[in-house]
Structures are given as structure tokens and as C-alpha cells.
Amino acid sequence: MRIAIAGASGRMGRMLIEATSRDEGARLVAALDRPDSAAIGEDAAAFLGSPAGVPISSDVDAALAGADFLIDFTRPEATLAHLEACRRHNVKMIIGTTGFSEAQRARLVEASRDIAIVFAPNMAVGVNAVFRLLDVAARILNSGYDVEVIEAHHRMKVDAPSGTALRMGEVVADALGRSLADCAIYGREGHTGERQDTTIGFSTIRGGDIVGDHTVLFAGLGERIEITHKSASRMPYALGSLRAARWLVSRDSGLYDMQDVLGLR
Template sequence: MRIAIAGASGRMGRMLIEATTRDEGAQLAAALDRPDSPAIGEDACAFLGVKSGVLIRGDVEAALAGADFLIDFTRPEATLAHLDICKRLGVKMIIGTTGFSEAQRAQLAEASKELAIVFAPNMAVGVNAVFKLLDVAARILNSGYDIEVIEAHHRMKVDAPSGTALRMGEVVAGALGRSLTDCAIYGREGHTGERDANTIGFATVRGGDIVGDHTVLFAGIGERVEITHKAASRMPYALGSLRAARWLVDRSSGLYDMQDVLGLR
């Protein structure tokens, strides 16, 4: 698999590069960054103390000419710009970018009619196992339990709640026959009155270098059930992305997520 990595000089980009170079079935074909990045022209593996011969480039179209897949964990605007080029070149995409609006998600869906895409708010296999557990738990604890989603990330994260937290809320709401749009509460302040039992609350923490902690709390009378995932590094996201690429090899179009990749549908 000839893999291109977007955001190559960032923390996630570097983790993806490291995972790709360690995978016997993958080849680092290109490393992309903003044209104004000081990393342009550097060897993509310099941070590992080795030379790969792959230089970080700002010309996306030229770089992708030799790639089969683009793994993209950047920002929505950058991902959508990459999407147009990938569609033109037939480069399949694995997208871990979060913070998309509904209109931007619609652009991904439209492009997937011609291009194979795995798009997931979290590529970690463990997190996707948690999504499945949440579906089961919500169907069992469907009455008499207040539901709260608590997430914590590093101080540099720019969107809130996290894409993973929102997906957890969507899974739980769907299992209960609700729409998250109608029942989500994203902040509480002042005199809020009693809690509406039909809502799903979100609490966001930002600080330090927290990679990603997520807990869904089902609070009943006399008991609490908590389902938690904690990431100690970004490597699980990178390994999941490569697993998604392998799964996507034989697919030419369609919009998928990690539940498809892991056979959890």
C-alpha cells in the first residue's frame, strides 16, 4: 500500500509516518504539509533519526500522483481541499479529521459516490469496540438512567466536544430511538432547573497533553455504570488507520467507518 500522510510535521502526522514505516505491507509514498510550513523540504522521517528519501511537500497534487491512499487527520477545510484532488486522481482516503459541519459531511458523502473513503471520528480499534458496547448498554439501560458524556483532551485541540464524544452521543441516542440534535445539552451554567431525563449531557475538559479520555456515564438510582476509553498515545489511531487502508484496498467507492472495517455492523 502506497500511503501519503497529510499534516506530516504535526504530532498525529508523525505518528502516522512512524506506523507506516514500521508496517511491512505499507510504503510511505508522500508526506504533505502546508506550503508555508518550515518542515517543507525536510525528510519525512528525520524526526525518527533516519532517512526515508520522502521529502515533506506542499504541492498536494504532485505528491499524491504516486500514492494509493491519503491518510488525513488535519482540519476540515484542508481535508476537503485534499478530497477534490484525491477524487480527481483516484486516491482513496482515510479521514480522521473532526469538526466537520453537516454541509461539509455532505460533501464527503457526495465524493464517496466516486471515491472509496473511510471516515471515522476515532480510528482506534478500542474506541470502536466501546461504540459497540455503548449501543448494547443504552438498549439495556433505556429507562431510569441519566446519560452524560465526559471527554478530556490536550490544550491544543480546537474543536469541542470531540468528534469521538459526539459519536458516542450519536450511538447512545440512536439506540434509544432519539436524535442527538434534539436531546444534546452542551453546557450548563446558572439556574438550570432539574435535569431533563431525556437529554444527553456533554462535559469538556482541555488541558496539558492529554491524548484523549472519554467516559459515558449512565447514572441511575443507587448505581452508576461507566464505560471509559483512555488513550495513552496516538499510536492506536495510526494503527487503526492502516487497518482501514488494508480493508479499503478492494473497494472503489463508498463512505465507510471503522464499524464497517471491523465488521461490527
């Protein structure tokens, strides 16, 4: 698999480069970054002590000309610009970017008519196993339990709640026959009154270098059930992305997520 990576000098970009370098079935062929990045021109894998012979570039079209896949964990605006370039070059995408608006998500759907895309709020296999566990738990605990989603991330994260937390809320809401848009509570302050039975609450923590912690709490009378996933590093996201790329090899178009990749539908 010929892999191009966006955001190559960032923390996630470097983890993707490391994972690609270790994967015998993958080859790093391009590394992209912003035009104003101080890393432009540097070897993308120099930080590993084993240069890859791939300089970091801001020329998207040149980078994609020799790639089969672009893995993108950047920002919505950058990802959408890369999306159009991938359509021009018939390059498949693995997108881990979060914070898209509904209008921006619609552009992913439109592009998927031309190219194959895996778009997921979290690429880690363990997190996607948790999504399935939440679906089962919510169907069992469908009455008499209050649901709260608590997430924590590093101080540099710019969107809240996290895409993973929102997806957890969506999974629970769907299992309960609700719409998250109608039942989500994203903040409490002051005299809020009693909690409504049908709401799903979200709590967000930002601090330090926390990679990503997520807990869904089902609180009933006399008991609590907590389903938690904690990330110690970004490597699970990178490994999941490469697994998604391998799954996309045989697909020419369509919009998929990690539940498709893992056969959990």
C-alpha cells in the first residue's frame, strides 16, 4: 500500500509515519504539512533515526500523484481541501479528523460517490469494540438508568465534546430509540432543576497531555455501570488506520467507518 500522510509534523502524523514504517505491507510515499510549517523539506521519518527518503511537502497534488491512500487526522478545512485533491487523483482516504459540521459531512458523502473513504471519529480497534458494547448495554439498561458521557483530552484539543464522545452518545441514543440532537445536554450550571430521564449528559475535561479517556456511565438506583476506554498513546489510532486502508483495497467508492472495517455491522 502506497501511503500519503497529512499533518506529517504533528503528534498524530508522526505516529502514523512510525506505524507505516513498521508495516511490511505499507510504504510511505508522501508526507504533507501546512505551507508555513517549519518541517517543510525535512525527511518525514528523520525523527525515527531512519530516514525514509520522503521530504515533507505542502504540494498536495504532487504528493498524491504516487499514492493509493491518504490518511488524514488534521482539521476539517484542511481535510476537505485534501478530499478534493483525492477525488482528482482517485486516491482513497482514511479520515480521523473530528469537528465537522453537518454541511461538511455532506461533502464527504458526495465525494464518496467517486472514491472510497473510511471516516470514523476513532480508528482504535478497542474503541470500536466499546461502541458495540455500548449498544448492547443500552438495550439492556433501557429503563431506570441515567446516561452520562465523560471524556478527557490534552490541553491542545480544539473541539469539544470529542468526536468519540459524540459517537458514544449517538450509539446509546440510537439503541434507546432517541435522537442525540434532541436529548443531549452539553453543560450544566446554576439552578438546572431535576435531571430528565431521557437526557444524555456530556462532561468535558481538557488538560495536560491526556491522549484520550472516555467513560459512559449508566447510573441506576443502587448501582452504576461504567464502560471505559483509556488511550495510553496514539499508536492504536495509527494501527487502526492502516487496518482500514487494507480493508479499502478492494473498494472503489463508498463511505464507511470502522464498524464496517471490523465487520461489526
